[in-house]
Structure formats: structure tokens, C-alpha cells
Amino acid sequence: MTLYLTRIRLKALEAARLKLFDAYAWHQTLWHAFPGMDGKPRNFLTRVDRRGDNFEALILSPEPPEPQPWGQWDTKPIAESFFQHERYRFSLRANPTQMRVVRDAEGNRRKHGRRTGVFDPVQLRQWVTRRLQQAGCRIEVVSFDPPVRETFCRKGKTLIQVRVDFRGVLRVVDRHRFVEAAVCGIGRARAFGFGMLLLAPLS
Numbered sequence: 001m002t003l004y005l006t007r008i009r010l011k012a013l014e015a016a017r018l019k020l021f022d023a024y025a026w027h028q029t030l031w032h033a034f035p036g037m038d039g040k041p042r043n044f045l046t047r048v049d050r051r052g053d054n055f056e057a058l059i060l061s062p063e064p065p066e067p068q069p070w071g072q073w074d075t076k077p078i079a080e081s082f083f084q085h086e087r088y089r090f091s092l093r094a095n096p097t098q099m100r101v102v103r104d105a106e107g108n109r110r111k112h113g114r115r116t117g118v119f120d121p122v123q124l125r126q127w128v129t130r131r132l133q134q135a136g137c138r139i140e141v142v143s144f145d146p147p148v149r150e151t152f153c154r155k156g157k158t159l160i161q162v163r164v165d166f167r168g169v170l171r172v173v174d175r176h177r178f179v180e181a182a183v184c185g186i187g188r189a190r191a192f193g194f195g196m197l198l199l200a201p202l203s
Contacts, residue, residue, distance in 0.1 A: 003078040003183065006033075006059040010071035015055050018070060022152030023048070023161070023192040026057065033065030045185045045196040047093055060183075060196055083179050085172070085201040087140070092166045092197050095189035096127045096147075117162030119147050128166045135181030135197075136174030143167055152192070161189055169202065 010020075020026050026048050031037065034044065044061035059065055067073035096118040118127050124144060132139055144166045151160050172178045185195030 001062065001080070001179075001183065004059075004061050004064045004075050005078055006061070006065055006073060006075040008055075008057040008059070008071045008073050010055045010057065012050075012053050012055060014070060020055070023150060024152040024154045024159075027192050029068075030057065030059060030065075033059070033068055034061070034063075035066060042191055045190060046193050047196045047198070048193050058196065058198075062183075082199075082201070083175070083182060087169060087171050087202040088199040089202055090166075090168060090170050090197060090199055092128070092186060093194055094128070094131070094164055094166060094187045095161050095192075095194040096124060096164055097162070097188055098123070098127075117147065117149075117160075118164075119162070124164060131186050132170060134177070135186060136172060136177030137170040137181075138173050139168060139170055141168040161192065161194070163194070 018025075018029060020029060026046070030046055031042075037043075044059055044065075046060075047058045049056045057071075064075045065073075067075075097115045098118055099115055118124055121144075124147070125142065128142060128144070129139055144164055146164075148163045149160050150163050151158060153159070182197050182199065184190075186197055187195050189195070
């Protein structure tokens, strides 16, 4: 499978002109780089970082996006051999959540629980360890920043997502699951800039 990594550099003033104020606005705008996708499942991952007076957006996709008339776009194919290493340094911006039990007024457990963000450091470490195990990896080193609440508007509603940036070193134990996770992403809210596994091979 051929993959493409696109790096977009955009000045903050231009981002403001484009009204790129939150994750949902970026999500909608980056969709325009894939014409003909309306009504189809999203098949690309994104990540947006603020770097001083500039933004850097990354897109991982099975097809190269169409550069838009804003920002500086640079697309490169990823060789299949990139995913054949044993160890990688990784970075993962994730939306860690867990399902909470919800009970009615009489104390009976409702069929559907309530999904909430994970904030406890011990639970965050367990969350990323479990997710990467599911992705065919074993964590050798991991650290993470304190969770951040991100607010954005979607169809007139204000929504809140929990953002945590994990980083460390992993070892691949199941190549198929590892590649699948790298292509499809990890965790929830992948449409809003979460879940992309950034990798750098280690000798």
C-alpha cells in the first residue's frame, strides 16, 4: 500500500483569515483537498500543531491530496520499507476516553454508559499501553503532557475533547496490526486531528 505524507505550513494570520479557529474548522477545510469524498468514509488522518506564529498541518493519506490555494504544501510518498523496522520513536496526539457506568434514579444500570475523558496519569499510561498493544506494539519508553481540554463548535453545538500528547519508544511485535494502526490511526476522534502515529525508525 502506498501512503503519502503531506506537510502544510501556514501563517497564523492566514489561518485567521480562513477562520481556522478550532479542530472542526481544520477538519472541514482539509476535506477540500480530497474532492469527490463527500458522503464517503474519511480515509486520511490529520494533525495540526501551532509553532509560534505559524501552523503546521500533517495529512497521512492513501492518495495525494490536491494542494489548496493557501499555505505551503509538500507531499511525499512513504516507502513500504519504512514500516519494516523493529523499533521506532513515536509521537501520538490522542483523545483518551473511557466508558462510565450511568444509573437511573432507582440505581439501575442503564444500557448505555457515558464516555468521558481520561485525566489520571496512571490511567493514561494504562490507556496508551493498551492501545499500542492492540496496535501490535510494546512500549519501551513513554511520557506524556498533562491533558488539555479543547473546545470547538460543530453544527451550532459546543463540544469538548480531551487532548493528550504521548511520546516514547515502541517495539513492533505484530507487523500487520502495526501497519494497520499506522494507516488507520489510534483511538477516537480521528476526524478531528487525533490518532496519527508519528514514527521515526531507530537502529
